[in-house]
Amino acid sequence: MLRIIRTRLAGVLTLAAMAATSTAVSAGPGHDHGPEPTSAIAPSSPRVVAVSEGYELVGILEDGKLTIYLDRTTDTSPVPDARIEMTVGGETALAKPQPDGTYLLQSPILNRHGDHEVIATIDHGGRSDLLIGILKNIPGRSHSDHATYDHDHADHHRDEKAGRAQSPHGDVTLISKLTSGIDASMQQLSNAPLLAGLGLALGLLIGAFVRGRAGLMLGIIGLVAVLGAGVAWAGPGHDHGEGGTALAQGNAPRRLPDGVLFLPKPTQRLLAIRTRVLATETARSADRLIGRVIADPNRSGLVQSTIGGRILATAEGLPALGQRVKKGQVLANVEPAFAPIDASDVRQTAGDLAQRIGVLEARIARQQRLVDKGVVNAASLEDLAIERNGLEARRKALTEARNEPEKLIVPVDGVIAEVRVVAGQVVTTADTLFNIVDPESLWVEAISFDPRMDPSGAKARARTSDGELFALTFIGRSRALQQQATVLQFRVDKSNEALSIGSPVKVLVEKGEPVAGLIIPRSAIAQAPNGQLVAFKRLEPERYMPVAVRTRDLDGERVIAESGLKPGDQIIVEGAPLVNQIR
The missing domain is CATH 2.60.40 (Immunoglobulin-like)
Known part of the structure; x- marks a missing residue:
């Protein structure tokens, strides 16, 4: 019974040894039949x-x-x-x-x-x-640098080695193969102590169950199996160790292992990346107010009609938006329109005047005959003539008021900012027909929730949505609150076409003492995934390094970099939040 158990155990160990030693093979060039490892990113272009x-x-x-x-x-x-x-x-x-x-x-x-x-x-x-x-x-083909391997098995058949050795590059190929094999063997020998220990443990285990020569033979077989399990090496180009998935350098933007951002030029153009070389500057902190551009009330005006009526265009037509006009220029005419009751009153008044004028003319004729005969003096005739002339003047004025259109005249020099009429439109006295402004004389109206703010004597600037700055001069403030806020008015020192009536602006009113440091836009700072504030420092035209910074607010739009950056550094000032999304 014991002999049967020993025999079966020997058989099992023999099969295990054969299975283990079956891995001790050498894969020749081009004999990897598994799937090729894929690159995570395509190789970068030259x-x-x-x-x-x-x-x-x-x-x-x-x-x-x-x-x-x-x-x-x-x-x-x-x-x-x-x-x-x-x-x-x-x-x-x-x-x-x-x-x-x-x-x-x-x-x-x-x-x-x-x-x-x-x-x-x-x-x-x-x-x-x-x-x-x-x-x-x-890229290109080079015999010395790019050896290619295919599935030609002649390298592993003795009868074909001679023909292959006649190749002009046969020596180089043979040497590379021998070198590759020696390197693989040396790598396996580095694990010899571990394998020897495993073999010794296996031999002691077998000796505990099997006595005599059979135990010695099984121990030898087990030692060979353990040692042979790690003697396989791959031929040139067939190493399947670590790094089976190659992370090649591609043209896509990405973070490199050292933390540097690779930002190719096509991506920089797409994201509109802009940079700035840092230098020490001096500035004051500022309060930021919300404001809007308004017209100078002394250099602007509205055109309205004093009577209700129908719009009549002049010979030149109605004015267009942006057209420059002069004071006293006629923009349009308003034909008077009367309500039925008003028209009845006008007709009644006109008839009464005509009747009275007729009576006076008859009296004047009779009085003239008496004067000619010397019955009465000429003074009475003159009184009647004066009364008749007055009635005729009233009738003429009534006729003109009914038929003559009203002229809409420009009150100030400027340009047409609004046109709210068309030919034939019926307007009332409450309608604003034209708005005229002087684009070179603009104000800014801002609101402040701090009643103690006094901008007088302080430097103020207006910033548009495009980032353009305009110097302002403080004019005055309202002593009456509007929605719990104080209204402040400023004059734009020098305006241009970038400012339009109604444009929203941010008013920056400086305060405190000047401070010196590296002043950068707030848009140049981004928040890293770990919560730190970073700026992107330019290393090369396509390489940027995230740098942790500590900043202090200056005016809401700008900050002072207190650490992490130094003068001469070039950082991204436009597009930093987009660059921060690169992984």
Whole structure:
């Protein structure tokens, strides 16, 4: 019975040893029949980077065409109207401007494998600059650097090795294979102590159950099985260790393992990235108020009708928006319109005047005959004539009031800001027909919930939604609260077309003592996933480093960087929140 158990145990251990030692095989070149590992990101395109004090140039090679991105070094703004002469590998060509603000270069030398020196001559705005860079990593076939492996099994058959050795690169291939095998063997020998320990433990376990020569043989077989289980190595190009999924360098924006952001130029153009070189500045903190642009009441006016009626256009037609007009100019006419009761009164008054004038004319005729005969003096005749002339003047005025249109006259010099009439429109005395403003004389009306605020003597500015600033001069404040707020009025010192009546603005009223430091826009600060505030520092034209910063508010629109940045650093000031989303 004991012998049967020993025999079966020996058989089981023998099968285990055969299964373990079956892995001790060498995969030859090209003999990996499993799925190829996939790259997480496609390989990046060859590119050239050149930077000078005025310009930075990035060229990306795709499909044999070099797309060139030319930006200003100081703020990363595109330069779309320059003349770029490129010299690549000794050949010179002119880069063609493209509608999207880039430049395109086509040259046969761009298809050659290897690195090429690139010299770019920039002509822009009467200024010339020279940029030099290297176009790196142009793909191509190289026998020394890119050995390819296929499923030709001649390398593993003795009868075909001789023919394969006649290849001019056979020695190199053989040496590389031997080197690969030796490296794999040395790697396995580094695990020899562990494997020997496992073999010894297995031998002691077998010796406890099996005595004599059978136990010795089974121990040897187990030791060989344990040691042979790790003696397999892969041929060149068939290593399946760590890194089976390659993370290649692609053209998509991403965070690199060291935390640096790779931000390719196409993405920078898409996100409208702008940068700024930091320098120490002096400024005051400020209170921020909400305001709007209004017209100067002394240089603006409304045109209304004093009678109700129908609009009649002049010979030049009705004025258009934005048309400049002069004081006293006629804009339109209003034909009087009377209600039925008013028309009846006018007709009655006109008839009464006509009757009285007729009676006076008859009396004057009789009086004239008496004067001619010397019966009465001429004084009575003169009184009747004066009365008749007065009645005729009243009848004429009544007729003109009924038929003559009212002229709508411009009250001040300026431009037409509003036109609310069309020809034939019936208007009333309460309607505003035209609004005239002087665009060079504008005010800003702001509200403050702090009744103690006194902007007199303080420097004030208005900021539009586009970020443009306008200097303001304080005019006055209201002593009556409107919705629990005080109304403040400022005069715009110098306006332009960017300001329109009714435009919302933010009024910044400076206060306190001047402070010095690195003043940056609040839009340049983003919040990292860990909650820290960061700014993106430029390392290279396409590489930015998130830098943790500590800031202090200045005026709601700007902050002072107290730590993390230093003068001379170039950071992103427009588009930082979008860059912060890159993972």
